[in-house]
Amino acid sequence: MFQCTAVTLLPPDAVLRLTAPGVDGPEEPEPYVLCELGAHDDRRTEHAAYLRPGRTPDSPALWFFWTGSGPGRIHRAESAPWCPAVLRRLDSGLVRRCAFLDHHTAPHSWDVTDPLGDLIAERIVSGDSPEG
Ligand SMILES: [Zn+2]
Numbered sequence: 050m051f052q053c054t055a056v057t058l059l060p061p062d063a064v065l066r067l068t069a070p071g072v073d074g075p076e077e078p079e080p081y082v083l084c085e086l087g088a089h090d091d092r093r094t095e096h097a098a099y100l101r102p103g104r105t106p107d108s109p110a111l112w113f114f115w116t117g118s119g120p121g122r123i124h125r126a127e128s129a130p131w132c133p134a135v136l137r138r139l140d141s142g143l144v145r146r147c148a149f150l151d152h153h154t155a156p157h158s159w160d161v162t163d164p165l166g167d168l169i170a171e172r173i174v175s176g177d178s179p180e181g
């Protein structure tokens with residue numbers, strides 16, 4: 050399934066919180082965030098973007114949730130526990146944890162592909178320049 054394509058501008062207070070002293074985070078966080086869930090019905094489910102990790106890898110992380118866009122946007126930044134799902138590869142024994150929050154919409158993170166990322170990868174492989 051493709052990743053949801055929703056992008057939104059972080060409100061200044063959320064950016065401030067990310068840059069607050071004592072917070073381990075990027076020095077200048079991107080003001081834009083991308084919904085990380087698989088494509089979903091945005092009238093029933095909020096978009097969700099990962100902001101920063103919790104105290105430990107298992108602690109709830111900070112997420113930014115929003116619905117709508119422009120002046121009609123409703124948003125909140127909240128800690129959310131991780132989705133408990135894991136993907137076990139029987140051949141290699143590797144365990145992958147779902148990178149989404151608990152109770153997210155289907156599918157889990159390993160079944161979500163980023164169409165933009167794939168497009169960029171294709172460009173690199175084919176070696177086309179934008180000018181032709
Ligand atoms: Zn979304």
Ligand SMILES: [Zn+2]
Pocket residue numbers: 132133134147148149153156157158
């Ligand atoms: Zn999951």
